[in-house]
Structure formats: C-alpha cells, structure tokens
Amino acid sequence: MKSMEERLERERELSDQKLRQKLAARRAQRPTSAVNVEMKPENPAGEDNMSTTQDVQKLEREILMKEATFQAEVEKKRSKMSDADYQRLLAQHRKEIETLRNKLKLSQDRQKQHFQDKLAERRKRRGEYLRQILLVCLLLFYLFCFLFAKDQSVHSITNLEEEIKVREATFQTAVEERRDQLSDEEYRRLLEQHQQEMQDLREKLRLSQERQRQHFQDKLDERRRRRGMISHEQERKEVLSLLDNDGNRLEEDELEQVEKEINDYDSLVESSIAGKKGQISQAEINKLMEEHARNMEDFNGRLAREKQRMLDALREKRAARKLKLESEADFVNIMSILEKNQTKDLETLSEEDLNHLEEDLKKYSRAIHESLESNRGVFSNEELDLMISEHRRNMESLENRLENERLRMEEKMRRKLAMRQAQIVTMVEEEEGETEEVNVAAIYYQDEVSSSSEDEDEDEELEDLPELNQTMAKLVATQFWTTPIQSSDVLIVPLVEEYPVKKKRELYTDPSIFRELDAHAIRLAQTVSLVTQPTFSSLVNELTSIGITELEKARLIFRWITAQNCDEMNLNDVVDDTPLGVLKGLYQKKITFSTLFMRMCRFVGLQCVEITGIAKMKGYTPGTEISFQDPSHHHTWNAVRIDGYWHFLDCNWGVSHIPGSVTFDPFRFEYDEHYFLADPEVIISSHFPNDSSWQLLREAVTLEVFNRAVLLKPDFFKYGFGLQDHTQAVLQAPYGEINIKITCPLGFLLSCRLSEAYSGSEKSSQGILYDQYEFIHQVGDNVMACYVRIPDVGAFHLTLFAKRQFIDGELNVESPTEICRYLIYCHAPSKDIAPLPLAPADHWGPIGVMNAGLVPVSHRTGVIFSQDNRDIHIVFEMTMKMSFYHSLTAWGKDEASLKPYAMQRNVNNQLIVTVAPLRPDRYGLHIFVVYQGHSNPAHLCSYLVVANSARPSVQPFPLLREHEQWGPTKAFDGLELFPISNVDPFIVAEGSILIIEVGHYQQREFMFHFYHEGREMQQDVQMQPANQQCSFVVDLKPKGFFVLKIFAKEAHLQGIPFTHVFNYLIQKI
Known part of the structure; x- marks a missing residue:
C-alpha cells in the first residue's frame, strides 16, 4: 500500500509540473487584445493547485481500482489472516481511501473555482465586443439571405425553428443552474442579451418563411402556364395517335371521327390562345399562333393522305373480288362433292372415290397458287397475304373433311375386322375344343391363323383371311390413337411393362410452372373465344399451339375442360360442329368430360383412353358398400400416356368454379390439381376401374379392400400426410378409446371432430361437447396422435382436419380442410370420461412454437405429470423479442379463479412459466403471443398438466396489473x-x-x-x-x-x- 501511495504522489507531482509548464507557455504566447479588457490579477498559488478534468477522472479510477484490488487480495488471504490483521488492513485501507477521496474533493473544488473564474472573465469580454460581433453577424445574415433567397427550403425553416427551441431550453437550463451565483445585474444583462438574440432569430425565421411563400407562388404561376401548354400538347398527341396507326387502315366512320377531332382541336387551341391575351406578351401569342398553324397543316396533310389511301384500298378490293369469284367455283365444286358424300351410305363410298377427291383437291390448290403468283404485281403485299391466308383456311377445311371421310371408312373396316376375328376364334374353338385367349386390345393378331394351311382347307370363309390381316396391319400403321371415338368392341389395356415408373413429382412439383399455359387455356374457355372459333378442330389447334411437350398439351386440354361452366352459357341455338355445340353435348349429357378429353388428346396425337368403373362420389360416408350394380356409383376418368408412361386424370372432378362468381380465376387451382396426373396409389383411394389392369399397380386391389379402405381426401396427399395405422374406414372401439397416428409434415396443425353418425350431434348424453374428449399431440418426429375417448355407446364419425400454421410468414386464419374420415362403432363407454380442460385449439404440446421465437427446453411433449407436490416450471429459450402471455384452465373451474396459480418471467433470454396446482386435477396451460402488426394475442401452444397430488395449502401468486x-x-x-x-x-x-x-x-x-x-x-x-x-x-x-x-x-x-x-x-x- 505504501509503495502504491508513493507512486501516486510521484505521478501527481509530475502531472502538476507539466500543467505549470503548459500554463506558462500559454501565457507567453497569448496575443494582446485590440480591445482594452481589465484582466483579473493572477494568483500563483492558485495556479499551482489547479487541476484538470483528466486528473479528476484519474483519481476516480484509482479509487475504484484500489477498492477492487483490496477486495480481491482480502478474499484470497482471508482464511490465512487473523481477525486483528484483517481489522488492521481494513482500517489502513479505509484511511488510504479517505485520503484519496479528500484529494479528489479538493481537486474538484479547484476545478470548479477555475471554471467560475473563466466564466467571469468571459462575461466581461463579451460585454465589450458583443455589439461588434452582432453587427457583423447581421451583415453576413442579410448577405446570405440575398444570395440564396431563391434556394431557401423548408429544411432551413425547420432548422431555424429547432434552433429557437434549443436556445430557449438551453438558456432556461443554464440560468436555473447558476441563478444563485449571478447578481441581479448580471442576470438582467444575460436576459436582455438572450431576448435580443431570440428576436433576431424570429425575424430571420419570418423573412425565410416570406421568401419561401414568394418562391412557391412563383413556381405555382410557372406550373399553371406550363400546364396550359401541356394540355395543348396532349390534345395534339391524341390527334396524331389517331393518324399514326402503324400502317393499319382506317375505316370510313373512323376517318370522319378523326376529321371531327381535328376541328375540335383547332377550336379549342384558338379559344385558349385568345383567353391568354393580356396575361402574356404579344410576341408569345404570335409564337403560339405560328406553332398551332404548323400543327394544323400537318394534321390536314395526314388526313388527305389517309383519304387517298382509302380510295386506293377500294380499288384493290374490287380487283381482288374478281379473282376470288374465279377461285370460288372450284372450291364450291369440291365442297358439294364432300357434302353429298356425307349423306351417302358408307357402303357406297369407296377408297377410289376418296382418291379422286384428293386429286381434285390438289388441282384446286395448284390453280389457286398459280393464280396468286400471276397477279403478284397487281396487288399489294397486304392484299396478297390476306388472299393466301384465306386460301390456307379453305384448304384446311377441305383436308379436315376429307380426313373425316377416311376415318369413317377406317372405323367401318375396324368393326368388320373385329366381327370377322370373333368368328375365326369361335371356329377354331369348335374345331380344336380349346379356349384360346385373344388380346383384341393390342390388335396384334398376327399371321398365326392365316399361316395355317389346315384352317384354309377346312373352312371356305377363311380364304380371304390374309387380305383381312393385311388390312389390320394397315390399320395399326395408321395410328389407332388418333381415332376420335373409342368403341366398346375394342378394349385397350396396358401391358405390365407399361406400368408407370415416373411419379407425378418427377414431372413437376410446383403448379405455378403452368401459369402461362393455364392463362392461355382460360382465355380460350371464355364465351368470346368460343364464339369466334369456326369449328371445334380450329379451337383445339389454337389451344395446343403453344404446347410443345406431351405434358404441356395434356395440361392445356385438362385446364380448358375444367374451366368450363355450361350452366352460365346460352346454348339454345348453336351449331353442333362448333365449340359451343360440343359444350351443348356436355350440358345435355350426350358425352362426358372424360370422353371429350380423350377425343381432344387423340386429335393432337396423344395416346389417351377413357376408363370406366366406380368411385366414392361426393357425399360418400365411411362404411358404405359400393358395387358395379349400383348406377349411382358409376364413373369415368382418363389415362394419358406422357413420355412413355401412363398417368391418371379426372376432368369430371377437376371442374373448378367458385360458387357465386361470374368470372373464372385461372390461378385459383387448389383442389382440382389433385386430379391432374394422379399417381396410381393415390387415385385408387377413390376410383376403382372395371378392368383391374387400369389400376396400374403391381398387386391389384380387390373391390373388398377398396370398400374397407379409408377415403383419403385430396389435401391428405397434397400436404404429404400419411397413415401409420388404422387404414380401414370402419373402426371398432370395444373399450371406448381410439388412438390414430398420422405422419404430419412440419408447419401443419391437426384438428378433429367427433359426431354421432346418424344424427350428427356433437354433444354427449351428458350435454358435454365431444371436443372435450379429443386429445391431439405430438408423439415423435413428424408424428401426431389423435387420442379420442368416447363417453357413449353407438356409431360415430371421426373427421380429421389440417391446415398450415403460417402462410408467407403470417398467422393462418383460414379454416382447416378435411383430410380423412372414419366410422367408429363404440361398444362400451370409456372408463375415463372426465372432460379435458377448455382449450383454444385441439392440439397440445409445443407445436410450431419456433415460428414465434421459442425453443422448448424442459418439456417437449404435450403432457406434463406432477407427482411430488412441487411447482412445475416450463422453460423456453427465446430467440426473438416478443410479448408472451399465459392462462390456466380446468374443467368446471372459472379461469379467473386459477389466474393466481400460474406466473411467468423472463430470465437471461428464457421464458419460464411456473404452475402451482391448487388440487389434484387436469389443468390446461395455454401460452399466447402477440405477433408484429397484431394487437390481440394469438394462441401459440397448450400443455396438459396432470397433477396427481398437491400440497395441502397452496398460496396464490400475487397478481400484477394488466x-x-x-x-x-x-x-x-x-x-x-x-x-x-x-x-x-x-x-x-x-x-x-x-x-x-x-x-x-x-x-x-x-x-x-x-x-x-x-x-x-x-x-x-x-x-x-x-x-x-x-x-x-x-x-x-x-x-x-x-x-x-x-x-x-x-x-x-x-x-x-x-x-x-x-x-x-x-x-x-
């Protein structure tokens, strides 16, 4: 301690010596003032003891350091020291500290006296040259205002106002602190000086505001003048936009409208210029008149050129009409032949007739082409393009009709071949006495029968079989899939090696990749687009024109069909071969959505079939037995081949129209997406085909298994849920309890509803809601359990729901959607029929708390057991600063009465909730959070606290204010x-x-x-x-x-x- 004190004395002496040297040097360099100032006599003794702020801070740090050092040394040596030594050291330490504090006080007093001396000296100086400084400042201020008056901004005025406020506050604070040290004369002098400064600043503020108002008024006048010029310019641009039409021809009525617009513009501008007389100079008025004259000259010239262009167009149309009349004769001739052929019986139409028609069509095309080439110099390029487009449309219509005739012939031939083939099979079975399986679907009945010379000798009807087989091979080569009609005589079944190895998720995972395709399909599904298409074939061609891959074409057709709503269309007077005519067939149930989808796919070259079977329709309830004999369960859907693999679609269940809406939203495609390219193991949950081959499963599902299986809703597959047990729709509860485990993806919440199967009641015989017997909690990683206790005997429906907890970072307030439903037969009530505590939600446990910045530390499951009569502490780690609240509930207890038995606190970024059970019972601890942007707390999670015992007397926690x-x-x-x-x-x-x-x-x-x-x-x-x-x-x-x-x-x-x-x-x- 002595060595430290000696070192401190040496440092103090050295510091004082340096201060004296600095002070002497400063006095030697101080210049003599131009103004006579009476200086205070110097006091050498006072200078020697003068201390700086650094010295005072140094002494304060030294005292703190001595305190800390003494405490550390005493704690280390306390066990080895006697009480007498400890008291001696303590007294010595206190004496040293007291000495240092006295020195510190003395230094502070000297420093305060030094500051007061400086302040007094400054006051005396200020009184002499303050007037000169104020005069200079005023001159500079006026000069500044003169030079920058036009640039004065609102920001400068704000700064002046702030400066006035700050000076007022600073003056009041300074005067109040030193009022007892100032005489009345000094106080009045300072007050007058302050009032003068405030008056100058307020005058400066007034001048700035006046200049700003004048500046704004000048700008407003300038803006008004420019606005008049801009309005004239806008009028001129509008007239120019009517004339500058990028080469598009104006009609006669449009030309008359343009001429009227030019006259109106002329009158408007002239009246506007006349109204400005007296406001602007004559030179500016002359300038405006000259500019207006140039504009009118330009307008009249453009109008005259447009009139001349219209006359030339009329001459070109007359010349084109002559050529068109010459070519229409050939076109009408070919069309009359095709129309007559459509009314003929098919047996009278031969392939030779079709060949003749095809030759005539080629001659017609060559004649029109030669005629157009010969007149290329007569017509303009635009007229030639129009005539060529019209010729192409005529050729397309003729070729389509010719192709339809060929398809009719092929259909008739195919039917004859099928009948002939059946006769051959019957004959072979009768001769050999064996049953031979024939795969009619593949149409690969090759030359086995035809190569048998014995069959040819035995039956004369087999003499023409080679010719039939050649025709069948030709039919296969002409792409059987493009046939727009599927006959029941020919069954198409997939081979085992054709079963899909690609899942839907391998084709795409995000439906948003189809946004452009969906928008295109929706646009063509509108009534306006349907009316403008001459034929249904042209509509399909335009619909799939932007589709490159097979997936894109299938998507376009599916989305176009599912966007139709025939109930909102007027289909009374429509032609059958038009888009509206096809929709009329749908409306009148002449064809189904699946049939239309198949025909459209085959038209564009996609392999597609229509599948018949039964399905769990809307309104299906668990336990219902469906069969092929019941027509109410009959259903059709499709399978389409994409990139070599089959995929399922259901256009009937994919129709998407929002009830009450009059327009379609092309991107509101949630529920329907499930039925586009559904996987086999997914669609088998609701669709059962007549032919088990079209299940596309390695092991086919029987009808019995299909009826027993639980119906999984589209959102079940969409969100990625999975059943770990209880895969059958009908469950037995011999003891009144059911526990269903479901794989649940992160970010989703489960809920359930128990109701009586026949009456739909959701209350027990005791009048208690069944919700109080449902307990949903997390039992593993991504595994949720739905534990239900049934208090009554009977049949019940248990419906499970799900929803996302958050959408785009915001709390999801939408209602959950159904994912599956069970039928439960309860043979005896549960032994435990005590209701659960009231809760804001069905789920229990810390599910999704991390989204609110909480990480569970002490309890990670939804149930907390208390066995030892002690308080229960639930601990969370907080990763975000948010406000949390809690509540405690129990069945039959008022929530307010339980409020004093739970409390929460924040400790080192931890949220700790303590519960003191009042008596043995089940309690619900619910935690709420206030999200940013929300004023009301939202439910975050709940715990079920099971207190098997409690203290004899539990004292409630004190309550704080809200x-x-x-x-x-x-x-x-x-x-x-x-x-x-x-x-x-x-x-x-x-x-x-x-x-x-x-x-x-x-x-x-x-x-x-x-x-x-x-x-x-x-x-x-x-x-x-x-x-x-x-x-x-x-x-x-x-x-x-x-x-x-x-x-x-x-x-x-x-x-x-x-x-x-x-x-x-x-x-x-």
Missing part, C-alpha cells in the same frame, strides 16, 4: 441498468435478510414500493445508493410472498417522474 410481467421492463435497458445480485425475478429466500443490487453505468436515482399480501411495507426496505450501483436491503419478517417494485430515472433531470423498471417476486419459506 400487461405487467415479472422481471425487467422495457425501460430497464433504456436507462442502462443491469441486475447484479438477482437476475431471476422470482426469489425463494430462507433467511430474513435479502440484499438486491442493481447496477447502472450513468448516474441514476431510484425509488421503490414493497408489498406483502397487498399491504405496503416501505419501512422493511433500506435503499443504499453507491457508486454505479444501488442496494435494496429487504427485511423479510413473515412468511409468504412479497413484491418489490423498483423505479428509476436519470439523476440530472429535475421534475421528471420515476419510471417503473423491475418487478421482483420474493417468497420466504
């Missing part, structure tokens, strides 16, 4: 406070004396309130402020709960109320 919590408030960090002794606001004390210490970096003032069972007990707490900390010594006399509320504020602010910064809950046991 929105108050145990621990630090927001102002605690704002005032730069920190807890030293007790970080946890919940303190359990065994002794009668408790010391709570709060630290602070800046000078702070504190106060407190202390309560015991609602009674204020201020006398039992002693507050001991110290350097950078404040201690509260609490005398805990009786047992029970105590509340200590701490308040604080900044020390230098007078008249400012204290702020609530911390709440401590103290329990003496």
